[in-house]
Amino acid sequence: MEGYGRRVGVVKPVQTGEPGGPEDHGDLASVRRLTGITDLHEFHRYPDPLAPDLSARRAGLPTAELHEVADRLRTLDATDPDRVLLVEGAGGILVRLGDNWTLADLAVELAAPMVVVTTLGLGSLNAAELTVRCALHHGIRVLGLIGGSLPEDPDLAIRLNVVELPVMTGVPLLGSVPAGAGALGKEEFRRMALENLGRHTLSPWIQTPD
Structure with missing residues (x-):
């Protein structure tokens, strides 16, 4: 999206499995390294690589609260209405991000749409x-x-799944990230993203609001 002129921010409400600071470890550090995006925000961090509610309890730390996270996201979004704000979950749509709430609950609270990242192999x-x-x-x-x-050389299951995923789910497959993309340099990664997630894919986000 930045390649098409839109400002982008990325939020990780809850990070687990990384005891260090967000500037050195975790998903947002990878986003910075691969894309150069610096508008990055992490709200809660827990050390064990578990579901966030379990990791918080094991560490003796307070769990994230749904309304606190939602309010912080609303406030952040209001600071720059023309920015696209991407919010990443943790582990799946029904993984507990705090006591008795999930990414689905957060999306409902914010009336936010969702993009589903999926594997491509068996299952x-x-x-x-x-x-x-x-x-x-x-x-x-x-x-x-x-x-x-x-x-680069997908097996039979992957080749068929790429065709069947839109049929079975009823939503489009917007593109796929090549294996090993996480090891690319910043410029290589940005080129890859533009090639694999083209303008037609990103059109809902690259239209500058009136």
Whole structure:
């Protein structure tokens, strides 16, 4: 999206499995390294690589609260209405981010649409369809799927799944990220993203609001 002139911010409400600081470790550090985006925000961090509510309890730390996270996201969004703010979950749509609430609950609270990142190998059809059905059941608009780790020489299951995923889920496959993309340099990664997630894919986000 930055490649098409839109400002982008990325938020990780809850990070687990990284005891260090957000500037050195975790998903946002990877975003910075791969894209150069610096508008990055992490709200809560817990040391054990578990579901956030479990990791918080094991560490003796308070769990994240749904309304606190939602309010912080609203405040952050209001500071720059023309920016696209991407919010990443943790582990899946029904993983508990705090006591008795999930990414689905957060999306409902914010009336936010969702993009589902899915694997492409065996088992992906079932997992992707379950996630999309869950989102729709909660009244969440699903914009599409993004496939992860597409090998250069995909096997039969992956080749067929790329075709079947939109059919089974009822939402488009917006593109796929090649295997090994996480090891690319910043410029290589940005070129890859523009090639694999083209303007037609990103059109809901790259239209500058009037």
